[in-house]
Amino acid sequence: MRFHWLNRGTLLREMVPDFRWLNRDLVWRHELFSGVIGAVLVIPQAITFAYLAGLPPEYGIYSAIYVTLFACLLGRSSIIGGPNTAVAILIGETVIRFAGRGSPLYIDAVLILSFEVGVIQLLIWLLRGGRLFQYFSPTVILGITTAVGAQIIFSSLEGLTGAVALDAPFFFQTFQTLANDWGHLVNAHAFAIGMITVICGWWFRIRGASYFLLAALVIGSLASAIIHFVTPQVITEVDLIGRLPFSPLPFSRPTWEWDTLMMAYEMLPAATTIAIIGLAQTMVIAKEINLSGRDRVDFHKETFAQGVANLLSAYFSGFAGSGSFNRTASNHDLKGRTPLPGIVSSVVVLVLAWNLGDLLAHIPMAVMAGVLFIVGLSMIKPAKIRSLWLIPREFILFLATFLTIIFLGLSSGVIMAAVLSLVPFLLGAARLDAKRVRMGPVVSLELYGNLFFASVDSLSERLHAVADRHLILNLRHVSFLDHGAAEFILQEQRRRDNASLKMVVFTHLSDHQSILETLDTNNELHVVSSLPEAREAMVGLS
C-alpha cells in the first residue's frame, strides 16, 4: 500500500488557518449581519444542549463561543460549528454512567470525553477518513435525525411539565410516571409557560420565520415575567436558569489520573461514536454545500478543524460539538459565504453572555424545554418519511435505525445505522458477473464487479466451470482487487500449471498489477497488460 495521500505538504496546508477568503469579493454587510443573527440563534440552543449533555448552561455558552471560533478559524467554509443536539445527547448518555448530572466528577468526565473525541477526529483526519462519511446513506441519516428529534421531545418533557427527576431509562416509563402521578408531578405554572412557548414558537415556524426559536424564547420569558409578577417564583417554584457565572476566558483542564484514565478508557467506544456522528453531520452539510455549487468544501480541512476545536473545548470549559444544520442553513439564507459569520457569532455570544447575564437568569427552564421541544419537533420530517414509505427496503432501513435508537440509545443506534447503510452496498459490491468467450481451446473469462473476500466464492465457482480449459482471466472491468482475491488467483495459476493448462491474467490497472506482483514472489503468475499480448501467449495451443 502506498500512502500517496499522506503528503506532508497537504497535511500542513490543512493544518494552517487559511484566510484567503478575505481576498474574495465578500460582502461585509452580509457576513457581519449573518454572524450577529447566528449568535442570537445559538444562545437558546447552547443552553438547551448543555441541558441535554447534563451540564450547567454556561458550558453550552462556552462551547458556542470557543468550539465555533476554533472550527471557523481553522476551517475555510461557511459551515457553522458548535454545540450540536446529537452530540450533546450522546455525551449525556455516556457520562451519566460515571457521576450525577453536573457534579464535579461529571464535568471532568465531559472534558475528558470531549478531548478524546477531538483526538479521534484528528486520527480520522490523518487516515484521510473525512470522505468515508459520504457513505452514510440518506435514509439512515433520516432515521437518526427523526429518532434524535423524538429523544429531544422526551427529554424536554421534564422541563416542560416542571416535574423533577422524570428521567427514566425508557421513554414510555416517563409517560407512565407522568400519567400515573401528574397531579403531584406537574407544576401548573411551568406547564403553562412551556405550552405558551411551544405554541407560539411553532406558530412562527409554520409562518416560515427563521427566528422562530428566538421568538419562542422571548414570548415564553414574557409570559413567565407576567406570571411571576403576580405570583412570586418562590411560590410557583418554576425553575429558572439562574445567573450564569460567566468568565470570558474559562480555562479548564481534564484531570489525568489513574482513575480518570480508567474512565477515559471505558469511554473510548462512546468517544469514537461521538467523533463519527459529529463528523458525519459536518460532512453531510459539506456535501450539500458542494452539491449546491456555492462553494467547494475541503473535507479534510474541515475534519482537522473539527478535531482541534473539540480537543480544545476541554481546555475552555466546553463540550464537543459538530457542524450545525440549522445555523449553517440560516447563514446561507443570510448570504454568509465565508467562515467570518462563525467568528463574528462567537464574539457576539461572548459580549451578549457577559452583559445579558441578569436577563438570561430569569428565563425559566420551561421556556428552554419548550425551545427544545420545537427543535425536536422540527427534526421530524413527515413528508420525507412518507416518501420512504413507498420503497419498502428503504423504509425498513429507516425503521430499524429509528427503533434501535429509541430503545437502545443513540450510540448503539448509530453503530446499527452504519452497518445498515453498508449492508445493501456490500451485497451489491459482492456481486460478480462474468462473460465467457470461447476461442477454440482457450476460454476468456471477462469479469464484472469487485474481487474481494466476499466475491471470491463466486469467482471460484466460475473458474470451476472452465477447469479443463486454457484461460485468459480478463480483469479489465474489475475495479477493486484485494489481497485475498489476488492470492486465490495465484493458487488457481499453480493448479493450472500443475495440470499443464495455460493461464494468463490480463489487467491494465497498475493497482492490480502491483498487488499481484507483490504477492507473486516466485514469478509464477503470468500477467499481461494488453489483450493482444494475452492472445499471443495462447498462440499454438490445441
Added chain:
Amino acid sequence: MSPDADSRCVRDGTERRLSGRWIVLLSLTWLLLAIPVAFAEEQNALPKQPSMEELAARPFLDDFHGNVLLGYRIVTQTERYAARYTGNRLRCTNCHLDAGTRADAIPLTIAGMYPKWRSKNGRRNGIGLRIRECFVYSQNGIMPPENAPEVLAVAAYIHSLSYGQTIGRAPEGRGVPTLPSTGFDPNPAKGRSVYQEQCAACHGENGDGTEAAPPLWGPYSYNRGAGMNRIDKAAGFIWANMPPGGERSLSHQEVLDVAAFLKIQYRPTDPRESAFAQLVETLVRLFVPAPDAVSLVE
C-alpha cells in the same frame, strides 16, 4: 471496697500487706485486660473523615467526595461556586460560622434531623428544601430546583459534616441559643447606639459591610423572608457570636435592641410577596392617605 473489708485491714497488719500485693496484682491484670479493650475501642471508633484540605489536595475525588468538596466551597465562597442562585454579598459561612461547624452558630451538622414534616406544604421534606430556602431568603437569590448540582453538593457536605451524629437527635448547639425573656420590649432606638458602639467598626456605619465583615442590611444583605430577620433568631445569633472575640459580652437586652434595630432597616423584600400586590398597594397608597403614625416596633 466495702466498709467491711476496710475494717479488716485496720485490724490485721498481715492482711494489709497482702492486700497491697493484691492491689499490685489486680492493677496489673487490669492493665493487661484494659490495653486490648482500649485498642478494640479504638477500632470501633469511627474512622476519621478526611478534612477539606486533604480532599482539596487529592488528585482524584469520587462522586461523593467531589460533591462534598464542592459543597464546602459553596458554603465558604458562595458568590463564586453558587453564583447561579445567589443574589447578595453574603456567604453561607457568614451565618453558619466556621463553614457550618460551630455550635450556637446554626451548625450544619444536622443531616440526621431531616427529612421532616413541614406544615408549609404538608409533606416530609429533605434537607434539600432547607438549603434551597436559605438560597432564596438568606442569600436573596433564586429558588434552585431540587436536583440542582449546587443543592446536591451542599447536601453532600452537610452529610459529611454530620458524620457520627445520632440520627434524629439534635446536635449540641443546634440553631442559635434561645434567649430568656428580659421583660422589656426590644427598643430599636437603643439598638442604634449599641450598633454604633459595638458593630459599626466592622459592619460599617450604613450596615453595608466592610472588608472585615459582611453587610447587615441594604440591597446586598439577606431579605425580609430570612430567618435572620426574626428578632429572636438574630438576637440569639448576635449574643452567642458577635462581636467576634467578645462573644456573649453583650447583655440579653442589648442584643434584643440591636436585633430590632437591624429589623427596621432597609433590605430586599420578602420574595414571597407578589410584585403585583405591591404595585396595587402603592397605587392604593397614592390615592388613599396613609394612617398617621406607624409604630416601628412590633
